[in-house]
Amino acid sequence: MKRLLKHLALALGYGALGVIVVGVLGYLRYLQGRPDLKPWHTARLDHEFRVGDRSAAVRFDQYLEQEERLFAELELEVNRRTPPQDQERWNRFWPGSDADPSRNDTHWNRTFVLTPAAPRGGVLLLHGLSDGPYSLRALGQRLHAAGYLVIGLRLPGHGTAPVGLTRATMEDFAAATRLAARHLRERLGPRLPMHFVGYSNGGALAVEYALARLEGEDLPAVDGLVLISPAIGVSPAAALAPVVRAVSRLPGLEKAAWTDIGPEYDPYKYNSFPVNAGDQVYRLTRRIQERLDRLDRGGGVSNLPPTLAFQSVVDATIVPTAIVDRLFRRLTPGPHELVLFDIRRTAIATSLMVSRPEQFTQRLLADPLAPYSVRLLTTEGPDSDQVRVLFRAAGRTNIAATAEDRRWPRGTMSLSHVALPIPPGDPVYGDGSGAEPGRVHLGDLALHGENGLLLVSPGILLRLRYNPFYSFLEQRVMEFVSAVGGDGGTERAPQSSGDRNTQEGR
Numbered sequence: 001m002k003r004l005l006k007h008l009a010l011a012l013g014y015g016a017l018g019v020i021v022v023g024v025l026g027y028l029r030y031l032q033g034r035p036d037l038k039p040w041h042t043a044r045l046d047h048e049f050r051v052g053d054r055s056a057a058v059r060f061d062q063y064l065e066q067e068e069r070l071f072a073e074l075e076l077e078v079n080r081r082t083p084p085q086d087q088e089r090w091n092r093f094w095p096g097s098d099a100d101p102s103r104n105d106t107h108w109n110r111t112f113v114l115t116p117a118a119p120r121g122g123v124l125l126l127h128g129l130s131d132g133p134y135s136l137r138a139l140g141q142r143l144h145a146a147g148y149l150v151i152g153l154r155l156p157g158h159g160t161a162p163v164g165l166t167r168a169t170m171e172d173f174a175a176a177t178r179l180a181a182r183h184l185r186e187r188l189g190p191r192l193p194m195h196f197v198g199y200s201n202g203g204a205l206a207v208e209y210a211l212a213r214l215e216g217e218d219l220p221a222v223d224g225l226v227l228i229s230p231a232i233g234v235s236p237a238a239a240l241a242p243v244v245r246a247v248s249r250l251p252g253l254e255k256a257a258w259t260d261i262g263p264e265y266d267p268y269k270y271n272s273f274p275v276n277a278g279d280q281v282y283r284l285t286r287r288i289q290e291r292l293d294r295l296d297r298g299g300g301v302s303n304l305p306p307t308l309a310f311q312s313v314v315d316a317t318i319v320p321t322a323i324v325d326r327l328f329r330r331l332t333p334g335p336h337e338l339v340l341f342d343i344r345r346t347a348i349a350t351s352l353m354v355s356r357p358e359q360f361t362q363r364l365l366a367d368p369l370a371p372y373s374v375r376l377l378t379t380e381g382p383d384s385d386q387v388r389v390l391f392r393a394a395g396r397t398n399i400a401a402t403a404e405d406r407r408w409p410r411g412t413m414s415l416s417h418v419a420l421p422i423p424p425g426d427p428v429y430g431d432g433s434g435a436e437p438g439r440v441h442l443g444d445l446a447l448h449g450e451n452g453l454l455l456v457s458p459g460i461l462l463r464l465r466y467n468p469f470y471s472f473l474e475q476r477v478m479e480f481v482s483a484v485g486g487d488g489g490t491e492r493a494p495q496s497s498g499d500r501n502t503q504e505g506r
Helices: 002-033 060-077 133-145 162-166 170-188 201-214 236-248 275-295 322-330 347-352 358-365 458-462 470-485
Strands: 112-114 121-126 148-153 194-199 224-228 258-260 307-312 337-341 373-379 386-392 400-407
Touching: 060 170, 112 133, 121 133, 121 170, 121 201, 121 470, 133 148, 133 194, 133 470, 148 170, 162 275, 170 194, 170 201, 170 275, 194 201, 194 470, 201 224, 201 275, 224 470, 258 275, 275 322, 307 322, 307 470, 322 337, 337 358, 337 470, 358 373, 358 386
Parallel strands: 121 148, 121 194, 194 224, 224 307, 307 337, 337 373
Antiparallel strands: 112 148, 373 386, 386 400
16 A cells, blocks of 8 residues: 555655656747747846946936936937838837937927926826826926926836836835935925826825835925826736846846847837736835834824825726725725725626626715725616716715716727827827827737737737826816815925926926
């Protein structure tokens, strides 16, 4: 019997080893079958801001000077080394192409500052992971038109080439945010209000900053937080990133460092995504939860600045429920509000959906103990395209319904993670109404054909790139910053010599 068990154990051991070997060989074959790495995946950009470097900027004007050197380096190390086979109209790294971001009067991948004649307040814009300041450009211009001094910060690793995100860290993002916030406060003086608008990873950075100040870090106060699709919770699979990154350091396995390797046709967002980027946003969400745990001693977290958050009820990038379960429900009652964009329910679409997001929205609308208000932009009912807004005030159970002079767009099931901050008239990601001749337009691609024909997945082409209800979002943001910060007065804030950008940025 013992001999039989021994043989059985050996057989199982060899079988397990065989499975591992086959798995490793399959993984290696998968890596070799992926697209080749290009200069924008492999170049060294040594002038990027890194908080641990001796030469790293310690003031915002130095940050801008370092950014100047970085983009000069990008031109030499990446753009001018574009291989002949990649010198195409839709390659952002081929100078003069339809996707070349430097062709515009303003280079929206770089930090921009919009300065009004007499600021009534200030706003720091923090963009999402793998994109750049362009994603919040429209909102920044609207705030500037209303009299706010606006800084659209380019976070480290962004706006240049995907390789930048292979080395950038959460600490770099947080340090750059603090540099910009201190500078904005200096420009505004002590009296005028200061707000943060954070999109995706930028939303997480805004929350981390506010929590750090509550824990005693010497930081300028923030009067209000606007969070758009904030990355408060991401997939737990991101915790495996350090292991995968270690594998990628082995000779011949460099491609393992990339979750996605794609053609770079988008002028303002990387299509290639390194493993390190997912690791950094995961670490950031962990830091937020650790700070919340320390601040919440059983009675909730108090004194967080008034917070307005926007979230689609379906989101393939972050966990939509995390904004509620990991943040809003942990706050003490205050002027906080969550705005949700629902799905359009039709008989055929509902039967094909993977999940039912109405469980999430019904729970929020029915929760009388929630210390925040909820607005839900939805439709009148099944198979209806008439939009209405449901509102539940904090601590209340009654729901007010308001009919909107809006229709749900035909053929649109839901919003997406990338859609919320983009207006329909956006020239790159919009519905086509603002498209410019000779420039890349990605918002309404409709390419029909056979599976496997294109280098990009059908999912990318199906994803909504703009917000058909952007005017609703913009109006709510303007109401919020005005109510939270007040008019702020008309005295002109002192101007730093470090600001070389004008109302149109760089």
